[in-house]
Amino acid sequence: MADPRFYLVAGPFNLRKLATAAEAEIGGSGEPEQAFLDVRPLAEAGPEHVSFLDNKLYVDEFIKSRAGVCIVHPDSAVKAPAGMALLLTEEPYRGYARVADLFYPVLNNQFPTSNQALIDPCASIGEGCHIGVGATIGASAEIGKNCSIGPNASIGKGCVIGDDCAVGPNASLTYCIIGARVIVHTGASIGQDGFGFALGPEEHLKVPQLGRVVIEDDVEIGANTTIDRGTGPDTVIGAGTKIDNLVQIAHNVRVGKGCVIVSQVGISGSTVIGDFVMIGGQAGLTGHLKIGNAAQIAAQSGVMRDIDPGVTVGGSPAKPMRDWLKEVATIERLVKKKEN
Amino acid sequence: MADPRFYLVAGPFNLRKLATAAEAEIGGSGEPEQAFLDVRPLAEAGPEHVSFLDNKLYVDEFIKSRAGVCIVHPDSAVKAPAGMALLLTEEPYRGYARVADLFYPVLNNQFPTSNQALIDPCASIGEGCHIGVGATIGASAEIGKNCSIGPNASIGKGCVIGDDCAVGPNASLTYCIIGARVIVHTGASIGQDGFGFALGPEEHLKVPQLGRVVIEDDVEIGANTTIDRGTGPDTVIGAGTKIDNLVQIAHNVRVGKGCVIVSQVGISGSTVIGDFVMIGGQAGLTGHLKIGNAAQIAAQSGVMRDIDPGVTVGGSPAKPMRDWLKEVATIERLVKKKEN
Amino acid sequence: MADPRFYLVAGPFNLRKLATAAEAEIGGSGEPEQAFLDVRPLAEAGPEHVSFLDNKLYVDEFIKSRAGVCIVHPDSAVKAPAGMALLLTEEPYRGYARVADLFYPVLNNQFPTSNQALIDPCASIGEGCHIGVGATIGASAEIGKNCSIGPNASIGKGCVIGDDCAVGPNASLTYCIIGARVIVHTGASIGQDGFGFALGPEEHLKVPQLGRVVIEDDVEIGANTTIDRGTGPDTVIGAGTKIDNLVQIAHNVRVGKGCVIVSQVGISGSTVIGDFVMIGGQAGLTGHLKIGNAAQIAAQSGVMRDIDPGVTVGGSPAKPMRDWLKEVATIERLVKKKEN
Known part of the structure; x- marks a missing residue:
C-alpha cells in the first residue's frame, strides 16, 4: 500500500471509468458500476483493488490473486480466477500506468510554498504554480501554468518553461527553453558550459559556449543528470524522451523523440541520436556520431562508430550484437580448450 | 596536521583512554598516564602524537618513526623503535579509526544556523539539531535528536530521520524513512521517482512510483549519489552499508547489511543484494538479479547473472574471477603468438 | 546567433584589435580599421562576422563562406574566397577562443543578487563579488575579488576562494582552498568526506577524514562532479586542469597541471597523476597508481597499473594502445575464422 504519509489516493472509481482510462474492454465477471479503491500488486490485492498482469513470470500469482479486477492481455483471460473482473487490453502495463495515474494524480508537492521564494520582479509565473521555498528565478524567465518548482531550485535569467512542468529540489537550470509536461528531477544540472577548450601544450583556453539547451514536450530528466548547453548550436532533447539519473549529455548533442537513456x-x-533509440546503463558514445532511429545499445557498450537504424550493438568497442555475442562465446571456448 | 581552519582537535588523552578506545593492550614503553595531543602519520609524528601501522609497505617508516605511541599488530611489536609506546591490537586500522574519532569527535558544522531555515510548522525537530540556513523541511517530517541538516538541503513531507544523522548541503530527500547515525553527503538525491515507464512505439507512459526509500542504521551515502524510491515495494539499504559518490540505485533494489559500494x-x-557484498567502482548490475552474501564484484564488471554467496566475479559480461583472469591471459598469449 | 535572451554581445571590434586578441597576422583583404559585430560558424557568417577554420572537415564550408573575416592556419589561406579578410595563426581554434571571449566577456550572472544571501559576519568577501540569492558562506571563509557565487551554493567554514572565480548554483564547497580564476559548475560537491572505512566482518568503522581539497589557479570543475577531501594529506588539483561533469576524484588523489579529465x-x-595527462570518458583508475606526464588514457579504460610518461593506454584491464588494438583485431579475426 502506498504510504499515506507520502501519498494521497483519489477515487473510488467504478469499473467503467477504469476501463476508459486503461483503454480496455471489461471482461470476466466485471460490472461497470462496481467501485474500486486503490491499485495493488497481484499478491497483495483484495476485492476492492485493481491489479495487472504483464509479465508471464507472474501468471501463478495471477491465478491465485484475490484482486477485484485485473488488467490483462486477452490471451490470459482464461486463466483468471473465478469472480475476478477483467480489463482486457493488448497493453496491460500501459493500461496500469494510466489507471495508477487516476488514483495518484496530484502533482505531489512535498514542500511548503513561501513568499521567500526569490523571484526576480521581471520573471513571469503562470497561474497555478507552486514555487518551493528557497527557489530562485532569474530576470525575464517565463514559467508556464501549473508548474511545480522544487525548493532551492535555481532557474536562470531568460529560461522558458512550458505548462505543467515539474522541476525537482536543488535542480539548476540556465540557458534553456523547455516545453510542456517536462519533469526535471532533483539535483539535475541543465544548461551549464559544455567542456569546450582550445587545448594547448601550456594552457587550455576556454571557448565561450553560446548556445542553449532545448527540451521538447514530455521529456523526463533524472536526478543529478547533467546536460550542457551548445557551443553555438543548441543541445536538443526530443519530445517524449526519458533520461535516467546521472546521465551526461555533452554540448551540441541532439537526441531524437521517444528515446530511453538509462542511468x-x-x-x-x-x-546525433535518432528517434526511439534505447541506450542501456553505463554505455558511452564518442562525439560526432550518427545513431539511426530505433537503434539499441546494450549496457556498458563503448560506441565509436555510427549505428544504422534498427541495429542492436554491444561490447566495447561496440559492434553488432550477434558479433559481440560470438566473440564472448569464442573466447570462452578458447579458454576451455586450453584447460583440456 | 589537520588544518585548524577547518578542524578542532579534542584531548589531550592519556594512554589508558586511548587503549580503551582502540580496544588495544598497552605495550612497548607505554605508561598509562602519559598524555597525547593529536594523531599523525608515521613520518610526521613526534613524541606527543599517536600513529598507526597497518600496511606492511610502511614498516620502514615505522622503524624510523618518532611517534610517541603507535597502534600496531602484536607481530610488529619487535620492530618498534626504542622508547615508543605501543597499542597492540589485531586490527590496527580499526583501532586508529576509533582513536582519531576521539580526537576529532564533533559533528563538525561548517555552516551558520539561522532561523531562516524554512521548517513547516507541522514538522518535528528533535533536541540538539543543527539546521543549516536555507534548509527546508516539509510538513509532518520528523527529525531525530542531534541531527545536522546542511544548508539548502531539502527534506520532503513526511520524511523520518533518526537520531544522530547528518544530511549534507544541497542534498534532497523525499519519500524516505531513515534510521539512526546515517550520513547523507552533499548533493545526494534520495526518494525521487524511479525510471518506470510503460514503453510504447509512439509514447512512453510514466508509471506512478508509490513506494519509499528505507535506509537502516549506520548507513553512509556519498555525494551526488541517487537512490530512487520503490514502485510500490520499497527500495531498501541495509544497516551499516557504505555507499560512495555518484552511485545509482534504482527502484526496488534491496541492499543487505554491511555492503561496500564504490563510486x-x-x-x-x-x-537483491545480500549482506557484506563488495562492489568495485563503475561496476554495473542489470535488474532482477540475486547477489549472494559476501560476494565480491570487481571494478567495471558487467553483472548479468545471479552470483552465489562468497563468489568473486570480474569482466563484462562478468564471470568468476578465475575464469576472467584466464580469459585475459589467453587473449594476451594469443596476440603474442600471432606476432611471432 | 547567441540568443539575446541569455547573451549580451560586446563590440564592435576592428580587425587590428581582433588580430591582437587572436595573436594572429592580418592577411587576405583585411583592413586594420574594418569593424566586426559578432562571431558565427562558417556557414552562418556574413560580412560583419568573424569565423574560424580549424578542422579540415570544414574546408568546403570555408571556401563557400560569406564571413567578413576568418581565423585560419596560413596553409589554408590560398583557399579563402575572394574578399575575405584573414587572421593567420598556427592555432586557429585557440585564436577563436580568445576572440569569442572578447565578444562575450562578461561573467554572465544569471541570477539576482540579494541581501538574503546568508553570509556569516566573520566571512570576508572581496570587492566586486556577486553573491546569488540563497547562497550561504560560513564563518571565516574568504572570497576574493570579482567572484560570482551562484544561488543556493553552500560555501563552508574557513574555505578560501581566490580572485575572479565562479561557483555555480547549488554547488557545495567545504574544507577547500581554491586559487584564482577557478570555475566550479552547478551541483559540484567538493571537500566532503572521502570513502574511508576500517572494514570489518561485522561493521565498517568510519575513519575521520582530516585533510582538505587544494585547487590551483585556472582549474575548471564540471557539473555534479565530486572531489573528496584528503584523509590527512590533501586532495590536489593542479593549475590549469579541466575536469568535466560527473567525475569522481577520491581522497588524496593528486592531479598535475594542465590535465583534461572527461565526463x-x-x-x-x-x-598520483602527472601533468598534461588526458583521460577519456568513463575511464576508471584504481588507487595508489602513478600516471606519468602526458600519458593518455582512452575512454572506458580500466587502469590497474602505473603508466609511464607519454604512453597511451586502452582497454580494461588497460594496456598500451597498440597491444589493445591488436587484441581487438585478433579476436575479430578468430571469430571470422570460426565462421568459415
Missing part, C-alpha cells in the same frame, strides 16, 4: 550513460559532444 | 556503481531495478 | 571518469584514492 550513467555518457554521450559526447555533437553526436 | 559510480549502477544497480538496476529490483536487484 | 564520468573515476579516480580512486591516493593515485
Whole structure:
C-alpha cells in the first residue's frame, strides 16, 4: 500500500471509468458500476483493488490473486480466477500506468510554498504554480501554468518553461527553453558550459559556449543528470524522451523523440541520436556520431562508430550484437580448450 | 596536521583512554598516564602524537618513526623503535579509526544556523539539531535528536530521520524513512521517482512510483549519489552499508547489511543484494538479479547473472574471477603468438 | 546567433584589435580599421562576422563562406574566397577562443543578487563579488575579488576562494582552498568526506577524514562532479586542469597541471597523476597508481597499473594502445575464422 504519509489516493472509481482510462474492454465477471479503491500488486490485492498482469513470470500469482479486477492481455483471460473482473487490453502495463495515474494524480508537492521564494520582479509565473521555498528565478524567465518548482531550485535569467512542468529540489537550470509536461528531477544540472577548450601544450583556453539547451514536450530528466548547453548550436532533447539519473549529455548533442537513456550513460559532444533509440546503463558514445532511429545499445557498450537504424550493438568497442555475442562465446571456448 | 581552519582537535588523552578506545593492550614503553595531543602519520609524528601501522609497505617508516605511541599488530611489536609506546591490537586500522574519532569527535558544522531555515510548522525537530540556513523541511517530517541538516538541503513531507544523522548541503530527500547515525553527503538525491515507464512505439507512459526509500542504521551515502524510491515495494539499504559518490540505485533494489559500494556503481531495478557484498567502482548490475552474501564484484564488471554467496566475479559480461583472469591471459598469449 | 535572451554581445571590434586578441597576422583583404559585430560558424557568417577554420572537415564550408573575416592556419589561406579578410595563426581554434571571449566577456550572472544571501559576519568577501540569492558562506571563509557565487551554493567554514572565480548554483564547497580564476559548475560537491572505512566482518568503522581539497589557479570543475577531501594529506588539483561533469576524484588523489579529465571518469584514492595527462570518458583508475606526464588514457579504460610518461593506454584491464588494438583485431579475426 502506498504510504499515506507520502501519498494521497483519489477515487473510488467504478469499473467503467477504469476501463476508459486503461483503454480496455471489461471482461470476466466485471460490472461497470462496481467501485474500486486503490491499485495493488497481484499478491497483495483484495476485492476492492485493481491489479495487472504483464509479465508471464507472474501468471501463478495471477491465478491465485484475490484482486477485484485485473488488467490483462486477452490471451490470459482464461486463466483468471473465478469472480475476478477483467480489463482486457493488448497493453496491460500501459493500461496500469494510466489507471495508477487516476488514483495518484496530484502533482505531489512535498514542500511548503513561501513568499521567500526569490523571484526576480521581471520573471513571469503562470497561474497555478507552486514555487518551493528557497527557489530562485532569474530576470525575464517565463514559467508556464501549473508548474511545480522544487525548493532551492535555481532557474536562470531568460529560461522558458512550458505548462505543467515539474522541476525537482536543488535542480539548476540556465540557458534553456523547455516545453510542456517536462519533469526535471532533483539535483539535475541543465544548461551549464559544455567542456569546450582550445587545448594547448601550456594552457587550455576556454571557448565561450553560446548556445542553449532545448527540451521538447514530455521529456523526463533524472536526478543529478547533467546536460550542457551548445557551443553555438543548441543541445536538443526530443519530445517524449526519458533520461535516467546521472546521465551526461555533452554540448551540441541532439537526441531524437521517444528515446530511453538509462542511468550513467555518457554521450559526447555533437553526436546525433535518432528517434526511439534505447541506450542501456553505463554505455558511452564518442562525439560526432550518427545513431539511426530505433537503434539499441546494450549496457556498458563503448560506441565509436555510427549505428544504422534498427541495429542492436554491444561490447566495447561496440559492434553488432550477434558479433559481440560470438566473440564472448569464442573466447570462452578458447579458454576451455586450453584447460583440456 | 589537520588544518585548524577547518578542524578542532579534542584531548589531550592519556594512554589508558586511548587503549580503551582502540580496544588495544598497552605495550612497548607505554605508561598509562602519559598524555597525547593529536594523531599523525608515521613520518610526521613526534613524541606527543599517536600513529598507526597497518600496511606492511610502511614498516620502514615505522622503524624510523618518532611517534610517541603507535597502534600496531602484536607481530610488529619487535620492530618498534626504542622508547615508543605501543597499542597492540589485531586490527590496527580499526583501532586508529576509533582513536582519531576521539580526537576529532564533533559533528563538525561548517555552516551558520539561522532561523531562516524554512521548517513547516507541522514538522518535528528533535533536541540538539543543527539546521543549516536555507534548509527546508516539509510538513509532518520528523527529525531525530542531534541531527545536522546542511544548508539548502531539502527534506520532503513526511520524511523520518533518526537520531544522530547528518544530511549534507544541497542534498534532497523525499519519500524516505531513515534510521539512526546515517550520513547523507552533499548533493545526494534520495526518494525521487524511479525510471518506470510503460514503453510504447509512439509514447512512453510514466508509471506512478508509490513506494519509499528505507535506509537502516549506520548507513553512509556519498555525494551526488541517487537512490530512487520503490514502485510500490520499497527500495531498501541495509544497516551499516557504505555507499560512495555518484552511485545509482534504482527502484526496488534491496541492499543487505554491511555492503561496500564504490563510486559510480549502477544497480538496476529490483536487484537483491545480500549482506557484506563488495562492489568495485563503475561496476554495473542489470535488474532482477540475486547477489549472494559476501560476494565480491570487481571494478567495471558487467553483472548479468545471479552470483552465489562468497563468489568473486570480474569482466563484462562478468564471470568468476578465475575464469576472467584466464580469459585475459589467453587473449594476451594469443596476440603474442600471432606476432611471432 | 547567441540568443539575446541569455547573451549580451560586446563590440564592435576592428580587425587590428581582433588580430591582437587572436595573436594572429592580418592577411587576405583585411583592413586594420574594418569593424566586426559578432562571431558565427562558417556557414552562418556574413560580412560583419568573424569565423574560424580549424578542422579540415570544414574546408568546403570555408571556401563557400560569406564571413567578413576568418581565423585560419596560413596553409589554408590560398583557399579563402575572394574578399575575405584573414587572421593567420598556427592555432586557429585557440585564436577563436580568445576572440569569442572578447565578444562575450562578461561573467554572465544569471541570477539576482540579494541581501538574503546568508553570509556569516566573520566571512570576508572581496570587492566586486556577486553573491546569488540563497547562497550561504560560513564563518571565516574568504572570497576574493570579482567572484560570482551562484544561488543556493553552500560555501563552508574557513574555505578560501581566490580572485575572479565562479561557483555555480547549488554547488557545495567545504574544507577547500581554491586559487584564482577557478570555475566550479552547478551541483559540484567538493571537500566532503572521502570513502574511508576500517572494514570489518561485522561493521565498517568510519575513519575521520582530516585533510582538505587544494585547487590551483585556472582549474575548471564540471557539473555534479565530486572531489573528496584528503584523509590527512590533501586532495590536489593542479593549475590549469579541466575536469568535466560527473567525475569522481577520491581522497588524496593528486592531479598535475594542465590535465583534461572527461565526463564520468573515476579516480580512486591516493593515485598520483602527472601533468598534461588526458583521460577519456568513463575511464576508471584504481588507487595508489602513478600516471606519468602526458600519458593518455582512452575512454572506458580500466587502469590497474602505473603508466609511464607519454604512453597511451586502452582497454580494461588497460594496456598500451597498440597491444589493445591488436587484441581487438585478433579476436575479430578468430571469430571470422570460426565462421568459415
